[in-house]
Amino acid sequence: MSVHKDAVRRDGVAHPAGESEAAHSRLRLPRLLPTSTAPAVVGTLCFLIGLVDLGTGVFPRLRHTRVHTWASYFPGTVTSLATAASIIVGVLLLMLAHGLKRGKRRAWAAAVVLLPAGVLAGFLHHHRPSPLTTLLSVGVLYVLCTHRGEFAALSDPRTRWRAAANFVLLGTASFSIGLLVVSSHPLVEVGDPSMADRCVTVLRGLFGFDGPVHYTSDRAADAVGYSLGGLGLLVAFSTGYLVLRPERPVSELSDDEEERLRGILARHGGRDSLGYFALRRDKSVVFSPSGKAAIPYRVVSGVMLASGDPVGDVEAWPGAIERFMAEARAHAWIPAVVGCSETGGEVWTRETGLDALELGDEAVVRVADFSLAGRAMRNVRQMVSRVERGGYTCRMRRVGDLTEEEREWVRVAAADWRGTDTERGFSMALGRFGDPRDEDCVVVTAHRNVSEDPSPHGDLKAVLHFVPWGTDGLSLELMRRDRGADAGMNELLIVYALRNAAQLGVARVSLNFAMFRSALARGERLGAGPVLRFWRGLLVFLSRWFQIESLYRFNEKFQPQWEPRFMIFPSTRDLPRIGFAVMQAEAFITLALPARYRRLLPGAARRARVGAQDSASSVLKAESGGTRRAA
Template identity: 70%
Template sequence: MVPERVRRILRGPRAESVPALVGTACTFIGLIDIAAGVFPRFRHSRMHALAEVLPGALGSFAAALSLSAGVLLLLLAHGLKRHKRRAWRAAVILLPAGAAAQFAYRHSVVGVVLSLALLALLLRHRSEFAALPDPRSRWKALANFVLMGAGSIGLGLVVVSAHPGRVIGSPSLTDRLEHVLFGLFGFEGPVGYEDGVDWTVGYSLGALGLLTAVTTIYLALRPEHPAATLTPDDESRLRELLERHGGRDSLGHFALRRDKGVVFSPSGKAAVTYRVVSGVMLASGDPIGDVEAWPGAIERFMDEAKAHSWTPAVMGCSETGGQVWTRETGLDALELGDEAVVDVADFSLTGRAMRNVRQMVKRIERNGYETRVRRARDLSDAELDRIRRAAGAWRGTDTERGFSMALGRIGDPSDGDSVIATAHKADDGEAGPYGDLKAVLHFVPWGTDGMSLDLMRRDRSADPGMNELLIVAALQASPRLGIARVSLNFAMFRSALARGEQLGAGPVLRVWRGLLVFLSRWFQIESLYKFNAKFRPRWEPRFVVFRKTRDLPRIGFAAMQAEGFVTLAVPRPFRRRTPRAPRPCAHIRPVAADEHEARAA
C-alpha cells in the first residue's frame, strides 16, 4: 500500500496552485538569469544549475541570452500567476526551445527532462490558464518604452561596471553612461575591456536594447482593446432601472458615469457597473435595479472577473448590498466609513448645536452674497457653460477626481433633474472671468425625492464658508424642489474617529484614531468628518467587499487610481487643458472640505 504522502507527491500539485507555482518559479529563475548574465562568476556557481529547469538555462552559454531571458521571465511571471492564456502560450513555446538548446549545447539530459516535465505540467493544467487579456490601449507602448528604457539603462550600467579588473583606464560615470546608451543601439562606446570582455558587454547591452524595441513595437502594433465604456443603449437601460428603483441607493445615479462598463442580470432587471484598474474589477455602490435580480447581475460580474482573472472588489456598498454580495459570492466585507444623510424635514438652523453654522451663514449673507438653487434644466446654456468653466478652473488638482461618488459632468441634457446651487456676489465693477459667480454645488438625483452631493467648487478668493452657505441654501430650497433627503459627503473611518475621542476609549482605538488624524494631513479624513457633522446628519455605513485580506492593499491602490488620487496614466502632450484660475495669495487658507472629491478617498 502506497503511503498518503507518496500519493500526493505522485499526483503533483493541485490544479489551482499551478499558476502561482509556475509564476513564482519564473520570477526566481529570471532573477538568477539576470544575475548570471551580469556577473561572470555567478554563471559558474552551483546555484545557477537550478536555472536549467527553465529556459533561463540559455544563460549558461551566453550572457546576453541569459540577461534577456531573465527579463522576459520576469515579465512573463505575473501573467502566469494571473492565469493568462497568452502567458501560458509563451511559456509553452519557450520551454521546449530551452530544452532543445540545453541538449544541443551542453547535452544536459537532466535539464531537458526537468524542462519537459514542467512543460507537461503546463499542458496538463492548461484549463487553469484561460484568462482573457486586460483592456489596453497603444499608450502602453509608450509606457513600456519609458519603463523598459529606464530599466535597461540601469541594468546596463551594472553590466558595464561588473568587470572592474578588466577595464582599460578609469572611465567616469559619464563615460559608462555613454557606453550604455551606445551599446543599447548596437554601437561601440568609449569604455574598453581586456580579454574579449567587450564582446560580452556589447552583446548584453544589444540584447537589452533589442528587448526594449521588440516589446515596444509589439505593444504598439497589437490590436487595440480599449477599456469598457458606457454605450448609449447601456445608459438608456440603466436610466430605466433607476426610474423604478433609483430611490434605494444614494449612489445609484453615479452608475451613469460614461467611463464605466456594465453587466446586466439575465433578466435585465439589475446591473452592476464597474471599471478595471490595475487588474482589479472595481464596482461601486449597490447593484442597480430590483433587489431580487441582484444575484443574477452579481453572478455575471463574477464570471467576467474570472474570465479575465481580475480581482473582484466593491467600494462603498450599503449594508444590504454588502449582505447580498457576501452571501452570493463568498466574499468578505469591511466597513469603510459612513455617508452623511440629512433628512430635510428635520433640518433647522435653530438650536445651540447649529450655532456656528448659523453665524457663519448670516455673516456671509451680510457681506453681500446671495444664493440660487435650481434644477439644471432651468438654467440657460450660457449659464451652464459658465458654471462648467468655473468648476474646471476652481478644481484643486490637474486631474478630475471621483469614481464611486462623482458623475464627472455638469449640465448634460440627460441630467436635467440635477440640482445646481450657486453663490453670487457683485464685484463692484471688477467682474472676474465668471462674472459674479463665486461657488458651485452640484447634486445628482436620488430617486424621486432625494439628491446626492456630486461636487463642491469655489473661487479661492471668495470668503470662507461658501460650502456651508450653499449646503444650507440647498437644504432650505429642498421642499420647493420636492426633495426630502440629501446625501452629503462620505466620511472614511467615521466611527473610529468618533469612538476614539470618547471618554473610556481603549488604547488600540486611540492609536488607530491617532493614525487617522495623522493621515488627515494629506487625505482630509478628520476634517471631512467634522465638516459633515456640522449639519447633524444621520450616518449610513458603507462597506468595501473583497475576496482575500491580502487583496486589500491592491484594491486600495486601484481605488485611489480610479478616484484620481494616484495618476499613472501616460501624459498626452496635445491634450487641451482647462484654464486654471490664479493661485490664491498666501494669506488665503482654503477650507479643508472644499474639494468634494475627497469624499471618495
C-alpha cells in the same frame, strides 16, 4: 452522422463513454500542485528562474565551474549568443511572472517556450547547466502542462499608452542591465574607462553599435555586444508590438448601455443614493440575464472595481453579481466593491462568499426634519447669518432650467476652482456638468455683486451640484468655491439647498461620505480603550493629507442620519492592492502626466476635437429626445 447519447466525441471521433473516460484517465499526467495554488507557485518560480538566468548571463563568476573545457566544443559566437539569450530569457521571465500569477493565457504560452530556451542557453554557456536551475525549469514546465486549464484568463483592456510605458520602463531596465554587463569584465577591459564611457557604450550597444569601452578578450566583447543588442531588440520589438496591435479601449459606457441604465434607474433609482453615479462614462457595465439589474465597474491595476449597490431590482441582483464574478474570473481580475450599503453587502457576501469591511458612513439629511433652531445648530446658524450679511445670495435650479451660457459659466468656474489637474471622484462623482442628458440634476450657486470684483467669473462665488436620487432625493456630487470668497460658503449653500429642496419635490439629501466615521466618533468618547484611541489618533494624523476628520466634522454640523457603507473584497491579502486601486480610481494617486504636458503629446488636438464632437452629439440627441417628447 448520429452518435449514441452515451458516446463522447474527442478529436473528431466518437468513442463510447466508458472507453473515453478510461483512456483519458490513463493519459492524464499526475498533478504536483493543488489547482488553486498552481498559478501563484508557477509565477514565483518563474521569477526566481528569471533572476538566475539574468544573473548567470550578466556576471561571469556565477557561471564559472570546473568544466571550462566544455566551452571548446562550441564556437565563441555560439556561447556569446547563449549569454545574450540567457539575459533576454531572464528579463522576459521576470516580466511574465506577474501574468502567470494571475493565470493569463498568453503568459502561459510564452513561458512554455521560454523555459526550454533558458535551459538550452544555459547548456551552451561556458559551463554545464546548473542542476538546480534545470530541475526548476523542467518542474515548472511540467506543472504548466499539467495545469494548463488554470491559465485561461484573457488579456486586460489595452491602449496605446501601454506602449509608451513599456518603452520607458523596459528601456530603463535594459540600460541598467546593460551597465552591469559592460562592467562585469574588469579583468579584460582595455585601459580604465570612465562611467561616462560605460554609459555611452550601453546606449550605442542597445542600437547595435560599438562604444568606447573595449576588451582584450573577443569572447567577452562578443558577449557584451550580443547582450546589449538583444536588449535593444527586446525593447524595440515589444514596444512596436504594443503600438501596432489592435487597440481595445479601457472602460467606456456606450450610448445603448447608458440608455438601458437610465431605464433601470427610472424604475429603481430611489433604492441607492449612489445609483445615478452608475452613469459615469468611464465605466463598463454587466447586466443580469433578465436585464433588470446591472453592475457598472472600472478595471484599475488589475482590480475589477464596482461602486455602490447593483442598479435595479433586488431580485435580479444575484444574476448580475454572477456575471460580474464570471467576468473577473475570465480576466483574472480581483473583484471588489466600494461603498455598498448594508443590504448590498449582505447580498454580495451571500452570493459570492467574499468578505466585507465597514468603510465609513454616508450623511443623509431628511428635509422635513432639518432646522437651524437649537443649540446644536448655533455655529451653522451664526456662520450662515454672517455670510448673508456680507451680501451673498443663492439660487437653486434644475440644470435643465439653465441656458447654455449659464452652464458653460458654471462649468468653467468649477474647473478653475478645482485646484488639481485631474477631476477627483469615482464612487460619488459624476465627472461632468451640464450634459443635456442630466437635466434633472440640481445646481445651487452663490453670488455677490461687488463694484470692483477681480474674479474672472463675475459674481459667481460657489457651486453645489446634486444628482437625482430617485424621484424624491438628491445626492451631492460637486462642491466648489472661489478661494477668495468668505469662509462659510459651503455651509450657506447646503443650508439654502435644504431649506428650498421641498419646492423641487425633494424629501432627502445625501451629503458627503465620511470614511471611518464610527472609529472617529467612538474614539473620542469617554471610556474609549487604548486600541480605539490609537486608531482614532492614526486617522487624525492621516487627516493632514486626506479629508478624513474634516469631512466627518463638516457633515456632523447638519445633524444627519448616518448610513454605513462597506467594502467587499476576496481576502485580507488583497486589501493593499484594492486600496491602491481605489486611490487611483478616486484620483488621489495619478500616474498620468499633468494636463499642461498632456497637451503637448501627439494626438492631443485630435482627442479634443473628438470630445467636442461627442458633446455636440449629446446636445443633438437631447434636442431630438425633447422634440419627440413634445410631439
